[in-house]
Amino acid sequence: MNAVPPPATLKSAMPADSQLDVLSCTTAAPAAGPAIIQSERGQRAVFCGLTGIVWLHRKIQDAFFLVVGSRTCAHLIQSAAGVMIFAEPRFATAIIDERDLAGIADINDELDRVVNRLIERRPDLKLLFLVGSCPSEVIKIDLSRAALRLSRDLMPNVRVLAYSGSGIETTFTQGEDACLASLVPGLAAETAAAPKSLMVVGALADAVEDQFRRLFADMGIAHVSFLPARHAADMPSIGPNTRYLLAQPFLTDTARALEERGAVRLCAPFPLGAEGTTEWLAAAAAEFGVAPDRFEAVTDAPRQRAERSVARYHERLSTKRIFFFPDSQLEVPMARFLSRELGMQLVEVGTPYLHRQHLAGELAMLPSSTLIVEGQDVDQQLDRCRAAKPDLVVCGLGLANPLEAEGIATKWSIELVFTPVQGYEQAGDLAELFARPFVRKQLLSPMLEDASCS
């Protein structure tokens, strides 16, 4: 029944003897293990950090994201959000125009005017992010100063923060990192007398967050918070007794900011798949002294459920060769999950940026000599991909249809970011996302493949 081989590292992550592991990976980045890490420079085909607004504005329900940028920035968010206009969205762009550039209009006055108009329209807002872009950075608009000034005027009703989602500094998911990092200095301080607490860091779907909350509660971990919270007023507090678990692999700056506030990172792989989720939970359990049998009792049923639902796709996916183009920084944990729990073979794992320390646990779990490519030169990578003829390619929206047209099955990486995939109950869904292209191929008449496209 259980097609998943028992994960080898599971034991070491169990509460009883995992303390050492935890320590070792917080102190130094271990050697990258058996993976081969190459870096590449050239043309990238990745979104910029502004894209994060598409999910962050849904996550923080009383926040507004105001990009200070160009028409391109406005068009990017709109295209990434797919022109799916729900209600009036809680994001907008203050488009810099000629008058601003020529100095005819004072940029700060203009910004104040735009923000005031916005606040008038949306009196329900509690948190306003000024989001920097390439143009605002190149012309050196100081959005942090502007945020301080506006905050002074608008507090206590609205707090104003600033971060950069610019393409010259951030790729795709790094926008979330920058956003969360900007929240950290404003978190309420806890003293050394505060009870030890756990903070889960990184935007998760609300349903996933609730599942984790229940699991931690059942383990008896009393003080658990999530960053970001769903409302501005509910952001967690922080202090020397805060232990934090990263739920996402791209939170470099946020982690640094949390550590500056005294919080301590718990080292763990990321909660993707049954194994990743178990290890991730185990890291918290170890730190909070949860007894091994209690941990077992709490995680046993959901873990088995996850294993069963993943196993359903094992036959279809095992031995299939997969190639990742860099996109969300979720590539390495995804690759680990696919290789260990589904038996897929990793041809190349591209990632825009590799945080060796945060990913130490993940790297150690990859099959030996996995090829990881950090950065991108998209044309070269396409050459390699075509030569390798993988069974499945994970790539951005710009590449997917052209590769399909060449007969290469694809999975768009943005779907992996927009779908709840973390935790036990989503492990099967995650596997299904990768299986779907194969299922689809089987369903469609072979005749369709010969007929040329458009």
Add this chain to the structure above:
Amino acid sequence: MQLTVWTYEGPPHVGAMRIATGMKGMHYVLHAPQGDTYADLLFTMIERRDQRPPVTYTTFQARDLGGDTAELFQSAVRDAYERFRPQAMIVGASCTAELIQDDPGGLSSALNLPIPVIPLELPSYQKKENWGAAETFYRIVRVLAGPSAPAPGASRPERAAGARPSCNLLGPTALGFRHRDDVTEITRLLDRLGVTVNVVAPMGASPADIARLGEADFNIVLYPEIALPAANWLQKTFGQPLVKTTPIGVGATRAFVTEVARIAGIDAAPFLAEESSRLPWYSRSVDSTYLTNKRVFVFGDATHAIAIADLAANELGLKVVGLGTYSREFAREVREAAARHGVEALISDDYLEVEAKIAEQHPELVLGTQMERHIAKRLGVPCAVISAPVHVQDFPARYSPQMGFEGANVLFDTLVHPLMMGLEEHLLHMFKGDFEFKDGIAPSHLRGEGSRQPEPQAETQVERQAESAEAAIVVANDHPAKLSAATVATWTQDAEKELRKIPFFVRGKARRNTELFANENHVAVITVETLYDAKAHFGR
């Protein structure tokens, strides 16, 4: 600084991409940061193209800014030439690169590539997508067709006896609204009329094809937003006359044929006697009487908005209650058209303003872009998309041109299908009390759209939406749209009850009209009497 929620047009370099991607053998090197590569997905996802757009981005990063972004640009041009071997290239900067002033034109000409390299200056902080497309096409045409220009003052050589007249079709691009099918339809039409198409450009044309634009007898400007500057230059340089009538609708198509025939020196009469569309009969047939004077709001790019408004009014008998465009370059033309329909033109690229204007007019049908589709959905008003900006559904699998006689057939269906069918509407009126006609259940053609809205505060009950368009906006949006009635009279219980007997999809209008009537006549309390007085007053 302009606060923008949604934009109708992308930046001008996206317009340039639409030109390059439509062409063959052309490559675009764009000095731009990595995020700007999002534009690829417009073509590969929305238009489902099976190839990447022929665009190389330099994707410079912050750490490159201190160093040599110029060198980065040059190596990108060199590599792109080596890899793709295009017949010609365009080079330029996106908004960010414009600020760092690297001079893509100068840098690439220093490379001495053996192909024409055309520099583009597209001011990102002033101009937008359609302007960028028009400017790019104009530059390409000048550089590539320029060398074969006749000496100034030389007259066009006479067409050889017996040769068919020929023309160029100018304006279709990648990501254009139904451009693919319009070109097919108009090419077929011209062929039957006896006119040969020399070159279609930019879509499908190679640089070599652009070089022979001057060989045609005249030019047809299918999409003025894109082709007008190039066509004007061709007229001046090659003495090629322009056909500017947009063949959308039966009347306009006939006028187009007449104009083409006149310029080509052929007789259109036999063709016009034979060719036709089903639209005229469908429109005259009795089923269509329910369309009479239905209120329609039209918004889009100038070409489509003007043509569709004329078609709606003259060929379907609808009443145009609003007409507008986001193409400021064509504000004058849209104002003239609006005047013909007795309305004031809305020239705006502010989505929120467009939304407020639509709500204010209480249309029964909205003909607009993907943006207006969302507005209409929220207001519970049927809608059809007639113009870019586009989405996946605007690239249908079936043949569906907007232009020519077949285009008129397509438009009849497009405009009429979102509405309830004539008898369906009558039955709902008569048997309002039928237990199966539930308020709040959307008619079948509106269902699905509303049920998908994940936004909690979005009002999904069609009844409410239909009952008060303004209120729906306020609820859905927290949008301080001004309520039109300054003081609203109160309703007696009986009048409210009577009002509820009116089908939900016209109830909003009945309520509004009654309140307006009460207001104008200083009636403070609305009774059943007032309701019917108002009905008599506004009766249609």
